[in-house]
Amino acid sequence: MLPSTQQIRFCASRDGTRIAYGICGNGPPLVWVAHFVHHLNFDWDSPVWWPWISALAKRHTLIRYDFRGTGLSDRSGVEFTFEKLVEDFEAVVNASGVRNFALLAMSGGARIVLPFAVQNPDRVSRLVLYGTSPAGPLTAKAPPERVENMQVQLKAFELGWPQDIPGFGTFLTSLHIPDATAEQARSFNELLRLTTSAANAVALLRTLVESDMQDLLPNLRCPTLVFHSRQSAVLPFDDGRRVAALVPDARFVPLESRNHILLGTEPAWKQFVYELDEFLPCTSHDGATESFDELTARERDVVELLAHGMSNADISVRLKISAKTVRNHVSAVLGKLGANSRAQAVAVARDAGYGRRMMARTGSRQRSD
Known part of the structure; x- marks a missing residue:
């Protein structure tokens, strides 16, 4: 059954920052750490994010949240460090009351969940890593060209976040979802404006791209499924391949798409949902x-x-x-x-x-x- 409503609640992270989280759907718990361009309230009407919400909440109790500095979470006076992002995730999990749950994490946010998953193998039943990399492009081991490219992007974020230079939003949207329809592109561009401020966007993105969790990947003990779009312009396909290669017994599913964020209207979407449903059963196995x-x-x-x-x-x-x-x-x-x-x-x-x-x-x- 598709979710018709969601409950929005708030919890306090360790430093007191209020984090907004939403719960919808029915079934075994599934915690979703989404891309940083999202908003608990406006995602509900987004042609980009609604297919994700409906697919994930159709057979599960879906728990998701807004990163600090974005959406309905505290935006003013917040500090951005990787450790605090991990603490925010843990605060949401603990506040939601789930003990054992499946976990879907995407893009740079996927690295946020790794410390918890490694330290709490009894709590994460299955892990899905979507469109991510072992380490961000601003880490010591990153190739110089990727470092330079990310520095340019961060400067562009600082100077041109959607409310300042309209063309920048269009560029960022086309980078993430180049095959979007006009309506999908317009909606995502508007979501960029509503999600956060330029200063918070730069601080959050810098924190994510400076994180390096590749040493944790071999220590994962839960069944893991890795997705990556073959032609993503945000993170190269080889990043996803390396993630899957580092996780013991992980299964790798390439997606025939140019979109970093898969769209519900493209052919690869059916494959994604099928693989996800096979990997995340909605009930305990019969028998x-x-x-x-x-x-x-x-x-x-x-x-x-x-x-x-x-x-x-x-x-x-x-x-x-x-x-x-x-x-x-x-x-x-x-x-x-x-x-x-x-x-x-x-x-x-x-x-x-x-x-x-x-x-x-x-x-x-x-x-x-």
């Missing part, structure tokens, strides 16, 4: 309870630790059993759950409620199985 009933007590212990993102070596130490025994248990678990891979087994387990609690200390359990 999952029956499958888990077939597991032995020790296999359930192993599943619990798998759902927490532990490696075989970690499980061996935690349960005080040999590495070979762990491998045997994992193989048995995959067979009984009908999973084709470790990542799929983790996803099924998390859908069934595993990984939401830390298992009691097992040192007192002396089984040698």
Whole structure:
């Protein structure tokens, strides 16, 4: 069912900044960290963002928020640092009351969620990374030409944010959605004006493009799906490929599009929604309870630790059993759950409620199985 209304609420980040977040739809929770050009209120009527909202909230309880300095969140007197953006995300997640959730993060905002996802593998059941890069173009390892190009863009933002030079908004819109219809382009251009001020736009964008989280990507333990448009003018296709290559067992889906923000009217949209629906089931797997009933007590212990993102070596130490025994248990678990891979087994387990609690200390359990 398509969402007809949304609840808009506010929470306080660690430094007291009020962050606006919205909730709509029904189903398992899905937290969406969107592109920075969006607005909780005006997105609802946007021909660019409404297809995203309706697709994501059709089968899920969708939770999204406005970045500090933008939309309905506090705009005046706010400080922009990467750490504060991470704290804002954590504040929204905690205020919404969700414990275990799927997560969709796009563009520069995708790097914001990585510290949380790595540190809380029991809370993020599945992760979708859309149109992002391992590190921003203003980091130490960025090629000189990308650094120079981003510096020029930031200066253009400072001098020409839509309310100052109308042509700049048109340029920025054509950069993000070159194949937009006239109505989509007009709406996105207007959204640029409504989202934030020039000063906040520059400060927020600079914070995002200076962030480097590529060292965290190999530490992700949740099933991960990576999307990237083949001909995006905002972030090269190779950025998405490198993200997927760095995340263990991640699946990479190239999108045949020139648009950095996929549009609901283009052919690639159907592929995107199909892949997303396959990866983010709206309910627990049918028959999952029956499958888990077939597991032995020790296999359930192993599943619990798998759902927490532990490696075989970690499980061996935690349960005080040999590495070979762990491998045997994992193989048995995959067979009984009908999973084709470790990542799929983790996803099924998390859908069934595993990984939401830390298992009691097992040192007192002396089984040698």
